[in-house]
Amino acid sequence: MGKNPVYAEVYIDRPVKELDRPLTYRIPDQLQGQVRPGMRVQVPLGRQGRVQAFVTAITDQRPPVQVRDIIGLIDREPIIDEELLGLARWLADYYVCPLVTAIHTLVPPGKKNSGGTLVALTPRGWAYLNQQDDEEEEAGLEMLEWLAARGGEADAPSLRAMFRSQGQQVLKKLQAAGLVQVEQFKMVGEKGTGKLGIYPAFPPEELAVHLLSLSPRASKSRQALTVACAVPGLTVKELAARAEVTESVIRGLLDKGLLCQKAISLQAEQPERKVVWPRLTPAQQAAFQTIEESIVKGRRKKFLLFGVTGSGKTEIYLRAIASCLERGQTAICLVPEISLTPQISARFKERFGADVAVFHSRLSLRERHLEWQRIKEGKIKVVVGARSAIFAPLQKLGLIIIDEEHETSYKQDVTPRYHAREVAQERARRTGATLVLGSATPAVETFYRAQQGEFTLLTLAERIDDRPLPPVTVVDMRQELAEGNRSIFSRELQEALRHTLQRGEQAILFLNRRGYSTFVSCRSCGYVLRCPACDVTLTYHSSDQTVRCHYCEHREPSPALCPRCNSRYIRYFGAGTQRVAEEFAREFPGVSWQRMDVDTTSRRGAHETIIQNMLEEKIQVLIGTQMIAKGLDFPKVTLVGVISADTSLNVPDFRSGERTFQLLTQVGGRAGRDVLPGRVIIQTYSPEHYSILRAVEHDYPGFYREELELREMLGNPPFSYLVRLLLSGPREEEVIRGSQLICDWLQPGLQADQSLLGPAPAPLSRLRGQYRWHLAIKGPELEGLRSLGREVLQKWSKQRSGEVRLVLDIEPVSLL
Numbered sequence: 001m002g003k004n005p006v007y008a009e010v011y012i013d014r015p016v017k018e019l020d021r022p023l024t025y026r027i028p029d030q031l032q033g034q035v036r037p038g039m040r041v042q043v044p045l046g047r048q049g050r051v052q053a054f055v056t057a058i059t060d061q062r063p064p065v066q067v068r069d070i071i072g073l074i075d076r077e078p079i080i081d082e083e084l085l086g087l088a089r090w091l092a093d094y095y096v097c098p099l100v101t102a103i104h105t106l107v108p109p110g111k112k113n114s115g116g117t118l119v120a121l122t123p124r125g126w127a128y129l130n131q132q133d134d135e136e137e138e139a140g141l142e143m144l145e146w147l148a149a150r151g152g153e154a155d156a157p158s159l160r161a162m163f164r165s166q167g168q169q170v171l172k173k174l175q176a177a178g179l180v181q182v183e184q185f186k187m188v189g190e191k192g193t194g195k196l197g198i199y200p201a202f203p204p205e206e207l208a209v210h211l212l213s214l215s216p217r218a219s220k221s222r223q224a225l226t227v228a229c230a231v232p233g234l235t236v237k238e239l240a241a242r243a244e245v246t247e248s249v250i251r252g253l254l255d256k257g258l259l260c261q262k263a264i265s266l267q268a269e270q271p272e273r274k275v276v277w278p279r280l281t282p283a284q285q286a287a288f289q290t291i292e293e294s295i296v297k298g299r300r301k302k303f304l305l306f307g308v309t310g311s312g313k314t315e316i317y318l319r320a321i322a323s324c325l326e327r328g329q330t331a332i333c334l335v336p337e338i339s340l341t342p343q344i345s346a347r348f349k350e351r352f353g354a355d356v357a358v359f360h361s362r363l364s365l366r367e368r369h370l371e372w373q374r375i376k377e378g379k380i381k382v383v384v385g386a387r388s389a390i391f392a393p394l395q396k397l398g399l400i401i402i403d404e405e406h407e408t409s410y411k412q413d414v415t416p417r418y419h420a421r422e423v424a425q426e427r428a429r430r431t432g433a434t435l436v437l438g439s440a441t442p443a444v445e446t447f448y449r450a451q452q453g454e455f456t457l458l459t460l461a462e463r464i465d466d467r468p469l470p471p472v473t474v475v476d477m478r479q480e481l482a483e484g485n486r487s488i489f490s491r492e493l494q495e496a497l498r499h500t501l502q503r504g505e506q507a508i509l510f511l512n513r514r515g516y517s518t519f520v521s522c523r524s525c526g527y528v529l530r531c532p533a534c535d536v537t538l539t540y541h542s543s544d545q546t547v548r549c550h551y552c553e554h555r556e557p558s559p560a561l562c563p564r565c566n567s568r569y570i571r572y573f574g575a576g577t578q579r580v581a582e583e584f585a586r587e588f589p590g591v592s593w594q595r596m597d598v599d600t601t602s603r604r605g606a607h608e609t610i611i612q613n614m615l616e617e618k619i620q621v622l623i624g625t626q627m628i629a630k631g632l633d634f635p636k637v638t639l640v641g642v643i644s645a646d647t648s649l650n651v652p653d654f655r656s657g658e659r660t661f662q663l664l665t666q667v668g669g670r671a672g673r674d675v676l677p678g679r680v681i682i683q684t685y686s687p688e689h690y691s692i693l694r695a696v697e698h699d700y701p702g703f704y705r706e707e708l709e710l711r712e713m714l715g716n717p718p719f720s721y722l723v724r725l726l727l728s729g730p731r732e733e734e735v736i737r738g739s740q741l742i743c744d745w746l747q748p749g750l751q752a753d754q755s756l757l758g759p760a761p762a763p764l765s766r767l768r769g770q771y772r773w774h775l776a777i778k779g780p781e782l783e784g785l786r787s788l789g790r791e792v793l794q795k796w797s798k799q800r801s802g803e804v805r806l807v808l809d810i811e812p813v814s815l816l
Contacts, residue, residue, distance in 0.1 A: 004060065005026055005027075005060070005062065006026075006027045006032055006058060006059070006060050007024050007025065007026055007027065007058070007059050007060070007061070007062070007063065007067065008024070008025050008026075008027055008035050008041070008055050008057070008058055008059075008070060009022040009023070009024055009055070009056050009057040009058075009059065010022065010023055010024075010025060010041065010043060010053035010054060010055050010056065010070075011023070011053060011054050011056055011099050011100050011103070012043075012045060012051055012052075012053050012100070013040070013051065013052040013053055013054060013100050014051070014100065015097075015098045015100050015101040015104075015415075016098065017098070017793070017794070017797040018797075019098075020098040020099060020100075022056060022057070023043075023053070024063045024067050025041075025043050025053075025067055025068060025069060025070045026067050026068070026069045026070070027058075027069075027070055028069045028070060031070060031072075031073065034073060035055055035058065035070065035073070036055065036058065036077075036078050037055050037056055037057055037058060037078065037082060037085055038054075038055065038078030038079060038080045038081055038082065038084075038085050039054075039055050039073065039074070039075045039077070039078050039079065040052055040053065040054055040055070040073075040074035040075050040079065041053055041055055041070050041071070041072065041073055041074060042070070042071040042072045042073075042074060043068070043070055043071060044068050044071060050071055052074060054099075054100060054103055056085065056089075056099075079107055080103065080106050080107060080393065081393060083430060083431065084106050084391065084393060085103075086430060087106065087391075087423070087426065087427055087430065088102040088103045088105070088106050089102070090426055091105065091106075091416055091418060091423065092416070094418075094422070094426075094786075094810065095415075095416040095417055095418050095810050096786060096789055096790055096793060096808055096810065097415050097416040101415055101416055102416055105388075105391065105416055105418070106391045118153055118154075118182070119147065119153065119154055119171065119180055119181075119182050120147070120153035120154075120180060120181055120182075121144065121147050121148060121153070121179065121180055122178055122179060122180060122181050124178050124179060124553075125144060125147075125174070125178075125179035125180055128144065128179055128552075128553075140170050140173060140174055143167070143170050143171070143174060143180075144174065144179060144180075145414075147180065148414040148415070177553075197232070197233035197234060197235060197261065198228055198232070198233070198234055198235070198236060198239050198250065198254075198259050198260075198261060199228070199232045199233065199259065199260055199261070200225070200228055200229050200232060200258070200259060200260075201257055201258055201259055201260045220243075220245040220246075220249045221245075221249055221252065221253055222612070222616075223243050223244070223245060223605075223608075223609060223612065224239065224240070224243040224245050224249050224250055224253060225253060225258060225259070226243075226608060226612050227239060227242050227243040227605055227608050228243075228253075228259055229346060229349075230345050230346060230608055231345075231358075231363075231367075233367070233370065234367070236250050236251070241605075242605040242608075243605050243608075243609075244603065244605050244606075244609070275350070275351055277319075278315060280312070280315065280316075280319075281312065281460075281462070281464065283311075283459070283460050283461065283462065284311075284312050284315060284316055284460065286458075287305060287316055287458040287459075287460065288316050288319045288320065290303070290456070290458060291303055291305075291316065291320045291434065291436060291458070292319070292320065292323045294434045295320065295323050295324055295327070295329075295398055295399060295434050296323070296327070298432055299434070300428065300429070300432050300433070300434065301434055301435075301456055302425065302428070302434075302435045302437075302454065302455045302456065303434070303435065303436045303437065303455060303456045303457075303458055304405075304437050304438075304439075304442060304446060304447070304449075304450040304455040304456070304457050304458065305436055305437065305438040305439075305458045305460070306438075306439065306440075306442055306447070306450075306457060306458065306459050306460070306700075307438070307440060307459065307460030307461075308440050308460065308461065308462070308463060308469060308669075308698065309440045309463075309469070309665065309666065309668070309669025309670075309673075310463040310464060310467065310469075310669060310672075310673050311440070311460035311461075311462060311463055311464065312460065312463075312464045313403070313438045313440075313460065314344075314347065314403070316438075317333055317401050317403065317436070317438070318347075318348070318351050320399055320401070320434075320436065321333065321351075321352070321382055321399060321401075322351070322352075324398040324399045325352070325355065325381055325382070327398065328396060329396045329397065329398025329399065330380075330381045330382065330383075330394040330395065330396055330397050330398060330399075331381070331382050331383070331394075331397070331398060331399040331400070331401070332382075332383045332384075332385075332389060332390060332392055332394065332397065332399070332400045332401065332424075333348070333382070333383070333384045333385075333400075333401040333403065334385065334386065334387065334389055334390060334400075334401065334402045334403065334410070334420055334424070335384060335385070335386065335403050335404070336386065336403075336404050336407040336409045336410070336630070337360060337386040337387070337409055343611065343632065343633060344384070345358045345384065348382065348384050352381070352382050354379075355380060355381040355382050356380070356381075356382045356383075356384060357371040357374060357375055357380045357382070357383050357384070357385075357392075358371075358384045358385060359371065359383065359384070359385030359386060359388070359389045359392075360385060360386055372392075372393070375392050375393055375394060376393050378395060380394070381394075386409070387409065387410050387412060387420045390420045390423050390424055390427065391423075397427070397431040397433045398432075398433050398434065399433055399434050399435075399436070400424045400427065400428050400433050400434070400435050400436070401435075401436045401437075401438065402420065402421055402424055402435075402436070402437050402438065403438050403439075404438070404439055404630060404666075405421055405437035405438060405439045405442060405443065405446060406439050406441055406442055406443040406446070406662055408659075408813045408814065411812075411813045411814075415807070417807075417808075417809050417810065417812075419811065419813070421437065421446075422811075437455065440665060440666065440669065440700070441661060441662040441665050441666065441700055442700075443658075444655075444658055444704060444707055444708065444711065444717075444718065445717050445718040447704055448708065448718040449718070467672065467673075467674075467675075467677075468672070468677065469669075469672075469698045470640070470668060470669075470671040470672045470677070470678035470679050470680045471679055471680070472668060472679075472680040472681075472682060472695065472696040472697075472698070473492060473679070473680070473681050473682070473696075474682050474684060474687045474692060474693075474696055475490040475492050475493065475681060475682065475683045475684070475687075476684070476685075476687045477490065477644075477683050477684060477685050478685055487583065487587075488575050488579065488580060488583055488643060489583065489584075489587065489641075489643075490681070490683050492681060493641045493681045493683065494587065496639055496641070496679065496681055497588065497621075497639065497641070498588075500638055500639040501588065501591055501620055501621075503638075504636075505620075505636050505637070505638045505639070505676060506614065506617070506619075506620050506621065506622070506634060506636045506637045506638070506639075507620065507621045507622075507637065507638070507639040507640070507641065508621070508622050508623075508624075508628055508634075508637055508639070508640045508641070508667070508670055508671070509580055509584065509621060509622070509623045509624075509640075509641045509643060510624065510625075510626075510628060510629060510640065510641065510642050510643065510667045511575065511576065511577055511580050511623075511624075511625065511642075511643040511644060511647070512625050512626050512629075512647050512648060512663065513574075513575070513576045513577065513625065513644075513647055514539075514550070514576050514577050514578070514597040514598055514599055514625055515539035515540060515541050515548065515550070515576035515577070515578055515579075515599075518537065518539055518573065518574025518575065518576060519537035519538070519539070519540075519572075519573050519574055520537075520538060520540050520547055520558065520559075520570060520571070520572055520573070521570075521571055521573060522562035522564065522565065522567055522569060522570055522571075523567070523569035523570075523571050524562060524565055524567035524569045525562060525564055525565040525567065527562055527563065527564040527565065529547055529559070529563075531549035531551070531552065531554050532554065533549070533552050533554060533766070533767070533768050533769040534549055534551050534552055534554075534764070534766055534767045534768060535764060535765045535766035535767070536549060536550075536551060536764065538554075538556075539576060540558055540572050541578060541599070542578050542579070542582065543578065543599070545557060545558050546558060547559075551764070551767050551768065552767065552768040558570075575643065575644070577595055577597045577623055577624060577625060578595070578599075580623050580643055581593065581595045581623050584621065584623065588621075591620055591621060592618065592619040592620050592621070593619055593620065593621040593622070593623060594610050594613060594614075594619045594621075594622060594623070595623045595624060596610050596622060596623070596624035596625070596627055596628050597624050597625040597627065598625070598627075601627070607627075610622070611632065614632075614634050614637075615634065617636065622634075622637075626663065626667075628667070628670070629663060629666045629667040629670070630666045630667075630669075632670060633670075633673055634670065634673070635673065635674035635675075635676070636674070636676065637670055637671055637672075637673070637678070638671060638672055638676045638677065638678045638679065639671060639678065639679050639680075639681070640667055640668055640670055640671040640678070640679075640680045640681070641680075641681050641683070642664060642667060642668075642680070642681065642682040642683060642684075643683055644683055644684065644685075645660060645664055645682050645683065645684040645686070645692055646684055646685050646686055648660045648663055649684075649686055649689060649691065649692075651816070652763045652815075652816070653763075653814060653815050653816065654711075654714070654716050654815075655813070655814075657689070657690070657691040657707060657710075658691070658707055660689075660691045660692065660695075661691040661692075661694060661695050661700075661703050661707075664682060664691075664692065664695035665695050665698065665700070667680075668680040668682075668695070682695070682696070690703065690706045690707075691703060691707075694706070715755075715778065717811075719780075720778045720779060720780055721778070721779060721780070721781070721782040721785055721811060722776055722777070722778055722785075722811060722812060723776065723777050723782075723785040723786065723788070723789050723808065723809070723810055723811070723812075724774055724775070724776045724808075724809040724812045724815065725739075725742060725774060725775045725776070725777075725789070725792065725806060725807070725808055725809075726762065726772060726773075726774045726806070726807045726809065727739050727742070727772070727773050727774070727804055727805065727806050727807075728767075728770040728771065728772045728773075728804070728805050728807075729770060729771060729802065729803050729804035729805065730769055730770060730771070730803055731771070731802070731803070732771040734802045734803070734804050735771045735772070735773050735804055736759070736773060738773075738802075738804040738806070739758070739759035739773040739774075739775060740759060741799075742759070742775060742792055742796070742806075743756065743758070743759050743775060745791070745792055745795055746775070746777065746788060746792065749788055749791070750777075750788075751779065751784065753779055753780055754777060754778065754779035754784065754785070754788075755777070755778045755779070756775060756776075756777055756778075757775065757776040757777070757778060758773070758774055758775035758776060759773050759774065759775045760773065760774065760775075761773055761774075762774045762815075762816065763815065763816045764816050774815070776812075776815070777789070782810075782811070786810060789808045789810070792806075792808070793806070793808055
């Protein structure tokens with residue numbers, strides 16, 4: 001006699017509206033007891049034959065209609081647990097996307113397949129999609145979006161099944177463009193991979209001692225040793241590539257006993273660590289005790305840790321994590337990708353050793369998979385990483401920390417367009433974890449919520465050891481020009497640089513724009529070189545004499561003659577980091593410097609090398625974009641020069657003043673972090689702007705009051721919620737028609753307290769051959785706006801035609 005029938009509710013692994021609903025299948029006798037929520041199975045589906053599906057529920061309730069049997073199992077155990085499955089449901093509902101898309105966001109690396117060839121989006125591929133649609137052929141764009149919907153990766157057989165005969169040709173094109181990478185991948189089981197990983201043979205805190213023990217000429221060995229400490233577990237080949245040295249250098253360090261080899265699938269045993277916990281200031285102690293009380297008593301409280309730069313917020317994070325571990329709990333600490341430097345990684349590993357896993361975009365697919373495996377198996381207690389680390393499958397989660405909570409990189413720019421801060425609040429609610437948001441310049445919305453009592457506000461008003469915040473000087477570049485100074489360096493900055501260098505100290509020069517010149521123009525006819533696919537000017541790069549688009553990566557040789565009038569009077573205007581570096585070298589010959597921006601850090605290991613060079617004082621001046629503005633701690637940096645404070649101030653977005661204040665405060669906070677006092681010089685053409693004036697005074701409360709008054713007057717967040725609808729397509733008339741159609745759908749359903757903005761061209765009105773128009777709906781309640789957005793998506797899926805795409809963005813952080 002057969003067993004009582006048991007059924008499974010599944011979602012077909014196709015991110016389309018028509019299949020975004022549960023389907024019921026019978027679990028055959030031979031699979032009963034084996035099928036569980038969070039697993040993948042094969043099921044029959046109409047004419048499509050066998051398809052992959054995610055199990056979301058098990059029930060013994062017989063459905064009213066006859067159902068078919070599950071064909072077989074893909075997984076032997078759930079790839080996501082019940083808690084994360086519930087979080088995926090919330091994610092799909094809150095951000096209005098198919099459930100399978102949300103599930104793929106949570107599925108760990110390498111679990112989407114069982115081995116073989118893996119195709120994945122590269123950081124450049126993600127950035128390409130983040131700027132919305134591109135000028136790729138339809139199949140290329142479709143493949144990029146398909147990979148993004150699956151969490152950024154898929155096995156080659158699935159890709160071939162989806163794209164059939166054209167798939168291989170499209171894949172080769174995307175791979176050649178650097179948008180995807182293809183790796184041979186092997187799943188790791190309990191028996192391991194058989195490969196050996198390289199690990200330091202000493203505690204992380206002893207790195208500096210061992211670096212000094214090497215010969216002054218052994219720069220390659222020091223480089224390799226530094227990377228091995230920052231990223232333990234790489235193979236010899238991988239470590240050599242990451243550190244940009246030969247394999248013989250690695251083997252030399254093995255022979256000297258500074259490095260050791262252990263099986264990769266088994267975490268290397270860490271030597272006994274001598275952890276020194278620094279003494280807390282009274283303000284730190286008070287903040288920590290308040291957080292610890294929430295952890296100990298399980299009060300599920302939410303905190304905003306508001307502390308000036310250098311006030312010791314990270315030390316409070318570390319103490320709170322230690323308190324969690326003492327109670328058998330686990331912790332997640334989110335850090336913006338741009339701040340996830342080897343310095344941060346080393347600090348966490350110094351305190352918690354083998355209990356820490358670090359996630360960032362520079363890890364290979366295999367490295368990410370290994371870390372996820374260790375978390376899943378309970379071998380990891382602390383996860384430090386960028387945005388996606390919020391989905392780490394930790395059990396007994398007791399603490400979630402979001403450092404630099406104001407950072408816009410916590411918002412994902414592909415579906416689901418989630419904000420890690422909102423996801424963290426929901427995960428903390430579900431697990432009972434304590435939540436800590438930290439920043440020297442909190443988002444206006446977050447600080448407002450703290451003022452309203454939603455977060456408990458903890459304040460660190462002073463730097464460690466009563467070190468003063470660096471005095472800030474503003475230089476009016478209009479006056480400099482009027483007095484005959486045409487250099488990009490004001491006279492005051494030049495003088496400050498000379499004194500700093502004479503004292504043997506270090507400086508940072510900051511400009512949030514890469515390249516040499518921001519646009520190229522003909523002085524005869526006024527022609528400006530523009531990208532053929534985007535509505536932006538081309539940026540001149542002196543390193544290879546090209547002009548480039550920083551959105552679609554189009555590049556062409558810089559013309560000697562004007563393309564329109566054939567004149568020789570081609571001139572370069574504006575400044576980027578290349579020009580800053582060139583003019584600095586001319587002004588200060590013989591002074592060592594390095595540039596740190598996207599162009600100089602594209603190779604693996606480049607970040608680590610530049611940072612180590614600064615720490616070892618091989619360079620005196622670091623020139624860069626926002627990647628040098630935070631997450632870095634150089635004791636001998638006493639001068640920060642902001643070349644132009646106006647780049648973010650003139651962005652057409654209601655948050656531009658806030659972004660300017662945050663950036664100036666953060667980059668200024670790199671000066672004087674140790675015993676040597678620091679100084680900041682800000683150059684600007686808008687010295688009277690309130691965001692700059694408040695940054696000079698290190699006055700966040702004052703800035704917040706002025707910004708809040710402006711937001712309230714205009715009805716912008718936090719006094720309302722926003723939902724953006726962005727349309728894009730290759731023909732502008734179709735995009736305009738589509739945006740007007742959506743406007744017609746929305747108007748009748750608007751409540752008295754809701755308003756519709758647009759339709760209008762997006763500030764970046766054309767990107768990668770795609771015209772862009774947008775609308776925004778504003779109102780006091782988010783759920784009402786979300787409902788309107790859902791209705792529009794449903795109608796669009798039924799009535800859309802042509803090549804126009806629609807994106808729904810809940811609570812956007814950028815309106816470009």
